[in-house]
Amino acid sequence: MTSNIQEQETRRLNIIDGVNEGFGNTKIAAKLGVPLWTVIGDLKKMRHNRDTELQQAYSNAAEQVQVNKRLTANIPEERFHHMTGMSLMEKTFNNMMSFYEPELRKILKSENESDAIRELPDSVRKTLKHNGIIAQGWKTPVITKHARIHLTSKPSNS
Structure with missing residues (x-):
């Protein structure tokens, strides 16, 4: 047993x-x-x-x-x-900044940034929000600090 x-x-x-x-x-x-x-x-x-x-x-x-x-x-x-020296998120951010640069420059030049962001198509706003280019403030969308630095450090083509 x-x-x-x-x-x-x-x-x-x-x-x-x-x-x-x-x-x-x-x-x-x-x-x-x-x-x-x-x-x-x-x-x-x-x-x-x-x-x-x-x-x-x-x-x-x-x-x-x-x-x-x-x-x-x-x-x-x-x-x-x-291979690239940057993370996939950084590369995606840079690509989105390059692709949407004209729209972002118009937003920066506008008098009211939040209204200019609201005028963008929903799909563009969602993409920019997803990639950390714009952020939803308290009822007012704004361009993130990182995106502003990226846009101001890069010379404008227009």
Whole structure:
């Protein structure tokens, strides 16, 4: 009887280790050398008993998955930064500033900037807002400080 309890306890600990490492049920069963249904049954019992170590193992595995996702998501950004010397957000901002420069210069020259911004088509306003070129102040849209600096440092073509 005691060997059966010890065997179950070692299997429980090995299952927790497998879950911690992010293994699936089949891989855990292969690692333990037991049938898959044994691992599934043990997991059901552990979940039913609300095993805190199992819950912690699941949360650790989920956290590790999120870390790996973030690392793989940063690879294209790092590659782009290495090639161009600027981040993707900076490049997008510069492209939008160049593309919408005539409209932005008209806004700066106008007497009332917020009215000039409101006269822009909705799609243009949304794009400029999304790229951090204009910001919605309290009921009044304004050109951001960063966009103003970019426009004033660049000489006007007109």
